[in-house]
Amino acid sequence: MKSQVPSLSGALRIKCLVRGRLACTNRSRAGGQFYCLQYTRKGRHVTKYIPPGQVGAYREATENYRRFMDAVDEYVEEMSKDTSEKIRKEAERCRQKAKGSKSAPRSLRRGS
Known part of the structure; x- marks a missing residue:
């Protein structure tokens, strides 16, 4: 995770x-290109x-957003792996602890 x-x-x-995707169409009234930002x-x-x-600035901002989300996804993936490993180790430790304490000492058994 540290990496x-x-x-x-x-x-x-x-x-x-900026969240979204920059799209270009050729439907402007002057016959040039028309740009819009689309997102959900x-x-x-x-x-x-x-x-x-403003197209250049928006292009850079949407690329920055993509890079940011990629970094967040990598971080969440790494944290998920670490958390799953910790949970697995804790479950194993609890199983070992329960396995070792199943048999009660003779003095505590019924009928002794």
Whole structure:
């Protein structure tokens, strides 16, 4: 897990990010390209028009968001593996403890 922490801390330093995907169509009235930002938020599809002068900034921001989410996914995956391993070890320790204490001492048995 320690190897993943630096990538997550680097992702946390990203200052500019935007959720979604930048899409381009050729349907503007002037015959040029039309850009929009598309994403889903709380189960609803959202589309926003992006002015041509802001496309580069939005492209960078959506790429930063993708990198951030990749780093978060890696971190969660690593934490899930570590947690599963800890749970497995704890269960094994409890089984060993229960296995060793199954037989009661003779003085505590019935009929002795």
